[in-house]
Amino acid sequence: MNEFIQTLNGKDFKSIYVVGDLHGAFSLLMNKLISINFDFEQALLHKDLKYKAP
Numbered sequence: 801m802n803e804f805i806q807t808l809n810g811k812d813f814k815s816i817y818v819v820g821d822l823h824g825a826f827s828l829l830m831n832k833l834i835s836i837n838f839d840f841e842q843a844l845l846h847k848d849l850k851y852k853a854p
Contacts, residue, residue, distance in 0.1 A: 814842040 810816060822829060833845070 813844040816844045818846045
C-alpha cells in the first residue's frame with residue numbers, strides 16, 4: 801500500500817477538516833486556528849503539505 805494513504809475511522813473525531821493548497825501559509829493557518837481556539841484533540845485536521853516549486 802502507498803505510504804501516503806491512511807485509513808481513519810471518522811467516528812473517532814468530533815469534526816474532520818481538509819485543507820489544501822497552503823502554498824507556504826502553514827504558519828498563518830496554525831495561528832488562525834489557535835486564535836479561534838481550534839480543538840486539536842477533538843478534530844482531525846488534514847493538511848496538504850507537499851512542497852511545490854514557486
